[in-house]
Amino acid sequence: xxxxxxxxxxxxxxxxxxxxxxxxxxxxxxxxxxxxxxxxxxxxxxxxxxxxxxxxxxxxxxxxxxxxxxxxxxxxxxxxxxxxxxxxxxxxxxxxxxxxxxxxxxxxxxxxxxxxxxxxxxxxxxxxxxxxxxxxxxxxxxxxxxxxxxxxxxxxxxxxxxxxxxxxxxxxxxxxxxxxxxxxxxxxxxxxxxxxxxxxxxxxxxxxxxxxxxxxxxxxxxxxxxxxxxxxxxxxxxxxxxxxxxxxxxxxxxxxxxxxxxxxxxxxxxxxxxxxxxxxxxxxxxxxxxxxxxxxxxxxxxxxxxxxxxxxxxxxxxxxxxxxxxxxxxxxxxxxxxxxxxxxxxxxxxxxxxxxxxxxxxxxxxxxxxxxxxxxxxxxxxxxxxxxxxxxxxxxxxxxxxxxxxxxxxxxxxxxxxxxxxxxxxxxxxxxxxxxxxxxxxxxxxxxxxxxxxxxxxxxxxxxxxxxxxxxxxxxxxxxxxxxxxxxxxxxxxxxxxxxxxxxxxxxxxxxxxxxxxxxxxxxxxxxxx
Amino acid sequence: xxxxxxxxxxxxxxxxxxxxxxxxxxxxxxxxxxxxxxxxxxxxxxxxxxxxxxxxxxxxxxxxxxxxxxxxxxxxxxxxxxxxxxxxxxxxxxxxxxxxxxxxxxxxxxxxxxxxxxxxxxxxxxxxxxxxxxxxxxxxxxxxxxxxxxxxxxxxxxxxxxxxxxxxxxxxxxxxxxxxxxxxxxxxxxxxxxxxxxxxxxxxxxxxxxxxxxxxxxxxxxxxxxxxxxxxxxxxxxxxxxxxxxxxxxxxxxxxxxxxxxxxxxxxxxxxxxxxxxxxxxxxxxxxxxxxxxxxxxxxxxxxxxxxxxxxxxxxxxxxxxxxxxxxxxxxxxxxxxxxxxxxxxxxxxxxxxxxxxxxxxxxxxxxxxxxxxxxxxxxxxxxxxxxxxxxxxxxxxxxxxxxxxxxxxxxxxxxxxxxxxxxxxxxxxxxxxxxxxxxxxxxxx
Numbered sequence: 001x002x003x004x005x006x007x008x009x010x011x012x013x014x015x016x017x018x019x020x021x022x023x024x025x026x027x028x029x030x031x032x033x034x035x036x037x038x039x040x041x042x043x044x045x046x047x048x049x050x051x052x053x054x055x056x057x058x059x060x061x062x063x064x065x066x067x068x069x070x071x072x073x074x075x076x077x078x079x080x081x082x083x084x085x086x087x088x089x090x091x092x093x094x095x096x097x098x099x100x101x102x103x104x105x106x107x108x109x110x111x112x113x114x115x116x117x118x119x120x121x122x123x124x125x126x127x128x129x130x131x132x133x134x135x136x137x138x139x140x141x142x143x144x145x146x147x148x149x150x151x152x153x154x155x156x157x158x159x160x161x162x163x164x165x166x167x168x169x170x171x172x173x174x175x176x177x178x179x180x181x182x183x184x185x186x187x188x189x190x191x192x193x194x195x196x197x198x199x200x201x202x203x204x205x206x207x208x209x210x211x212x213x214x215x216x217x218x219x220x221x222x223x224x225x226x227x228x229x230x231x232x233x234x235x236x237x238x239x240x241x242x243x244x245x246x247x248x249x250x251x252x253x254x255x256x257x258x259x260x261x262x263x264x265x266x267x268x269x270x271x272x273x274x275x276x277x278x279x280x281x282x283x284x285x286x287x288x289x290x291x292x293x294x295x296x297x298x299x300x301x302x303x304x305x306x307x308x309x310x311x312x313x314x315x316x317x318x319x320x321x322x323x324x325x326x327x328x329x330x331x332x333x334x335x336x337x338x339x340x341x342x343x344x345x346x347x348x349x350x351x352x353x354x355x356x357x358x359x360x361x362x363x364x365x366x367x368x369x370x371x372x373x374x375x376x377x378x379x380x381x382x383x384x385x386x387x388x389x390x391x392x393x394x395x396x397x398x399x400x401x402x403x404x405x406x407x408x409x410x411x412x413x414x415x416x417x418x419x420x421x422x423x424x425x426x427x428x429x430x431x432x433x434x435x436x437x438x439x440x441x442x443x444x445x446x447x448x449x450x451x452x453x454x455x456x457x458x459x460x461x462x463x464x465x466x467x468x469x470x471x472x473x474x475x476x477x478x479x480x481x482x483x484x485x486x487x488x489x490x491x492x493x494x495x496x497x498x499x500x501x502x503x504x505x506x507x508x509x510x511x512x513x514x515x516x517x518x519x520x521x522x523x524x525x526x527x528x529x530x
Numbered sequence: 531x532x533x534x535x536x537x538x539x540x541x542x543x544x545x546x547x548x549x550x551x552x553x554x555x556x557x558x559x560x561x562x563x564x565x566x567x568x569x570x571x572x573x574x575x576x577x578x579x580x581x582x583x584x585x586x587x588x589x590x591x592x593x594x595x596x597x598x599x600x601x602x603x604x605x606x607x608x609x610x611x612x613x614x615x616x617x618x619x620x621x622x623x624x625x626x627x628x629x630x631x632x633x634x635x636x637x638x639x640x641x642x643x644x645x646x647x648x649x650x651x652x653x654x655x656x657x658x659x660x661x662x663x664x665x666x667x668x669x670x671x672x673x674x675x676x677x678x679x680x681x682x683x684x685x686x687x688x689x690x691x692x693x694x695x696x697x698x699x700x701x702x703x704x705x706x707x708x709x710x711x712x713x714x715x716x717x718x719x720x721x722x723x724x725x726x727x728x729x730x731x732x733x734x735x736x737x738x739x740x741x742x743x744x745x746x747x748x749x750x751x752x753x754x755x756x757x758x759x760x761x762x763x764x765x766x767x768x769x770x771x772x773x774x775x776x777x778x779x780x781x782x783x784x785x786x787x788x789x790x791x792x793x794x795x796x797x798x799x800x801x802x803x804x805x806x807x808x809x810x811x812x813x814x815x816x817x818x819x820x821x822x823x824x825x826x827x828x829x830x831x832x833x834x835x836x837x838x839x840x841x842x843x844x845x846x847x848x849x850x851x852x853x854x855x856x857x858x859x860x861x862x863x864x865x866x867x868x869x870x871x872x873x874x875x876x877x878x879x880x881x882x883x884x885x886x887x888x889x890x891x892x893x894x895x896x897x898x899x900x901x902x903x904x905x906x907x908x909x910x911x912x913x914x915x916x917x918x919x920x921x922x923x924x925x926x927x928x929x930x931x932x933x934x935x936x937x938x939x940x941x942x943x944x945x946x947x948x949x950x951x952x953x954x955x956x957x958x959x960x961x962x963x964x965x966x967x968x969x970x971x972x973x974x975x976x
Contacts, residue, residue: 051874057883060887065748067776073875075653075875078874083614087642087864091624098625098626104631112625115581126799127608129608132595136934139587140592166664166857168844168855199845204849206849210707298857306627306861307624307630307864308821309857309862310802310860359605359667359695360800362803364797371585374581380533380574384533393544393548410559438632500634504835504836505827506826515838516651
């Protein structure tokens, strides 16, 4: 049972704690020494408390007309020490890349250098307004122009749209540019080819701009067949959206032929750049025939993921799409960056399709990514890609005899895909296996994605793991697999046993959504009578 | 290189264990003629000190808001953020974690998202809020698409008081989705008749209050007309601090409330990253885009939090999803929720009052400058002034004198005959000296 602070009340006899060994021994607070149960701010704060010292207002007559607020919002405040303790305690129930290996395939959890944080916080970057006079922000324009230059060079592309706020927003930008280009040709094409293994954002993006998605089946080896693409191409096809390396961790061997076929059919090649970190400095998407590709700065160039964001999704464009890049953009005049914010400022031949967001994009992410690039340099970036690929294949080599590889015929790129074949007849699922990894101190890999294999487990160790770290990870997974095969089922089905929470009831959360804190109902006589 | 833990010996041993002769064997699927043999022509690795120098030189070319009398607003606001906020968001466990896909080991993120949702719903006077959008402008675009799904109509009516760049985002998104937008002309005087534009084809009315020009808009009659026509009212704000003093949109009849949360906890950062806020009525929940965090219990009946209702989202619904949003602004939500927690109701109201008083004082000071006219009667912390001559040139001349005096409307609305208008913002960071310096400089440059 929960009390009104959401804490467990003392278990009544054995019944309440049956099968839940971690519930014992009981403590009065529900805490476990350093592991403290932290209430919500609404349970510990008071509306009259504030942790910010502000001068008293002078009491001038307000000029709000009839719209003055009638009742104050009910927002509890905490003083500075209370707030510090609350959020530090919350942080301690989070896993992070700084606390351990975080092998989430396709998410790319690599080291986040703190130099980048320091650079992003320089007042000249953090404390400038997007609409202050352009003459007072030449350094900010330099950052955007320099970063854009690096991105074009690394990808072998002609132009870059910097403003998209995240990878999926970049997809939207790239597909909008394609739609604008097709409109400019006076054509209507509303079909987008999307391989089965694509990220869910790809079909969602296509649908958002009124396109119809046509699935491209995957071959038995996890790659896309150029003949299958050709069979689907026609005058109604606007584009293909292809992830390369794909979500099975394989570089598409026929990518150049696919691009050629797509272009021959009058369509465009959109590349999902989520996995660009595998190939930086090794191959340029522009050389493969790509027309547009978003770059997740947070993945490839290691801006921290911050619990799910912010990201940044600049889009590189081929010469065919460059004229349609959205506002704002920067062009160079006599080597100096000039900011174009409205159509009135465009040059002949520039026909921007519109605007993705207010202001100029994720400047805070740009400064971090640029600091990362300057630190690595062209040699370091290539080394990072090679080490990421090396680490994935090393993990694969250490596990291939025990776990099942659905696509053994291709080398893995920066991530290695297993399926649940090795768990057959153990009664243990991919989910159980992942939860047992938590008890071993690891964040689980990506599960059940990509959808093309059953019980997928996608492992991406990244270049920032040492050999010792990879060796321990491999040894741990080997021990778990052998344990599963020995029939030690409870180690999996009961997992996690040692995490801040045991498995959470997601069905209950979805069936009766409770999305905000509500004041506990007042005590009633009816309840007391029970 | 300090970021790469593998040594040359490690690499050789690992390649041997894999059973390949060299690293390029692992790139065998790359067409041989496309695999780069040389390094791309860009600078080589640099040490920490050298990068600091390079970046520092770029940063030093800009004029930080804190270094001058500063009055630029128009969608992003200069406020003081307590030191605690930046310290806490830099905790490794917050900064370097991912989307909370494994709730048992991400309760820290999930609990603050739940706190954030509750704060936003309470502030806006709505029933439910999501766990952040990219920013206010994209949240506005998403709200319009959401209204189209809910009403099965596809014409949005957009007020001339909406931030021009928000309007552009709505227009772009709608244009690409083959939807329609009726954008009313810019409304610097706050006199537009938006009621006349609402009809039976209208899916939603998009109204910003305080408007781009600083006017406070009474949303109630607009909500009434919209509802009578079967349309929804989308209320937009760019200055969330205003909700500390102004009647929340939810209590004025709004159906979807969206806005920018940058003012609370987040830096100006030249435009991003910011945090979009979105709240709505319970009955519209399942058409709301973006992530939601919900309360539940674990196997031991302890309270816990999970991402929920993900059957609306792209990774499950693919082309049937409510939105393609994947990344959110999680860390910016955290900054928001910490700062809001430090403020509490009492602090927020005081902050809002200080902002309002700063604006009253500034409006009076500028209004006394001969030739300058303040257009607004009522406003929160932002208003519009008419200056003789070209406002963009005035802003430049002020900048030369070390005063960043606001935004010339013509920068965002060129060719609209609004060349003599400046949108000016005042906040708690402005001092009496700042305001006096502005008025004096303005008198000198016009």
